[in-house]
Amino acid sequence: MEIKNFNKYKLKWNIESETVIKPGLETIQAALQKLGNPQDKHKVIHVAGTNGKGSTIAFLSALAKEHGLSYASFTSPSIFDVHDQIQINSIPVTEKQMDEAFLHMQKRGISGMLTDFELLTVTAFVVFEAMELDIVFIEAGMGGRLDSTNVMKKSVAVIPSISIDHTNFLGDTIEKISWHKAGILKYNSQLVIGSFIEPAKTVVYKEVEDKKANVLEYSENFHINNHQYTYKEYSFSHLNPQMIGKHQQSNMALAITALLISGFKLVESNVQTAVKKARLPGRMEKIRDNLYLDGAHNQASIDALVKTIKENFFNKNIHFIVGILKDKDYVYILRKLEEIASSFEFVNFQHERALNANILYKHCTHSEKSVTLDAFDVDLLNDFENGVTIVTGSFYFIAAFKEKTGI
Structure with missing residues (x-):
């Protein structure tokens, strides 16, 4: 599957990659090792799930922007071309930044090791490593456990929803798909989830137990009632997202929770402004x-x-x-x-x-x-x-x- 305008960088810098999908992490981890493991420089919120990933990252980005944080995001697929998949403070990566990343990768000899999406994932981490950032938002491409984005040592994991999709790669049952999504969870870390149907919930909670992690569930541990968010001592009122659909209430709440447990202090007036401004191309x-x-x-x-x-x-x-x-x-x-x-x-x-x-x-x-x-x-x-x-x-x-x- 061609990533628009990605090939021009591959050709310019003589870096080869395969146009196939190969679930698994060994090759991308080897490539990142050659590059000094740029994926571990920054604090990361990693978002997987069947739907709601992009909307959740849109809320995360808007919240980060309104609180004056420096942030970056890696999302898929592209809307126009490869540049909008890698963004710094909601601005698509420049050709200059892409060239610098490819020059660095060329010098470290990773040509021929990766698939296109793996190479793009590595490119994003190399771009981000060159910057001082408060937080990075990473969207899983497909699944989670074996997805090329699942390479950080530490991250806060977010899963907005789980349903049937990509059955040829992830399996044909909710249980199999849930196993893949839950795989983004790291040991002794935090997971924020939406409201799941029972088979998915069972699989995810088992992963939480196995990895000695902590899970926060929408409508169980944090809530939205009458446009008011509550979680422990935190409360933000008059939250009116402009993205259409009741499911956006959940995505908004997941984003707020993920930032709070990542250690950021949120101010009610900034949260109110952020959720109004959050937009996502191609979602209503x-x-x-x-x-x-x-x-x-x-x-x-x-x-x-x-x-x-x-x-x-x-x-x-x-x-x-x-x-x-x-x-x-x-x-x-x-x-x-x-x-x-x-x-x-x-x-x-x-x-x-x-x-x-x-x-x-x-x-x-x-x-x-x-x-x-x-x-x-x-x-x-x-x-x-x-x-x-x-x-x-x-x-x-x-x-x-x-x-x-x-x-």
Whole structure:
């Protein structure tokens, strides 16, 4: 899977890596060892989970910014290109910083050791090592235990949610997937979790016990009631996140808790401002009053999207513009969206795993449906009466859609 604009650095600095996914940590740990283990320089909050990772890091970043902290983040996938995956104080990494990191990696001889995502992960740590930072936020790419981000000696672990996804790599049951997610927990450390269904909770709590760690659970150890956060002696009122959806209350609470147990003092007025300002491209991202982008692409995120639409756009006509990857459960996605849709427009987009729009058209049972052969040809000016347009199906589709339409 190509990471946009990453190859130009590989070519420029003659560093080779494989375009495959290879779960496991031995090779990336060997590469990091050659580089002096840059991943261990800073305090880290490590976020894994099926959904909510990006939103939680958006809240973490906004909270850090409002409290005057110097911070950095590594997230995936990209929205535009590789630079927005590595950010310093919410500003994408520059070409100069990337060049400096690649020069350092070239000198240490790691060419040919890693996959693309492993190399990108190492790049992020090398960029961060060159800076004095109060905190670093790392998003797991896939799973957790064997994901290339799981290389720090110490970190505060955060898991917003666990559900079925990436079954070809992580397993086909909640228990197997939970084992992977829980693997980011370090010995004698702290874990912050959302509200899990019972099989997931059992697996995660066993990991906590095995690693002699401490767990804080949303609605058990810390709470949000009537827009007020409470945890032990901490209390912050009038919290009104602008990101749409009730699940964002939980993500917000996880972020606040993770920063508190990381040793940072939070001020109520700054917390109030931060949660209002927190934004995340491609997650119910408001483009204008009747147009939203959401990268929902699995069962849990589609369920959350449908619930959010029902809660916020009651009695509105909902037009879906959809592009999906072929390894996703597109039939499930279609059935859920059909529950609330007024019409569908299925779109082809450039990606090696993109599903042909005609297949979506064929499997859709809704009477109002059409196919657009290229994202560039989508007519966003065709606003229908009392309507809301939702662009969804994949973050890669969202990125292609933004690039093509210029929104």
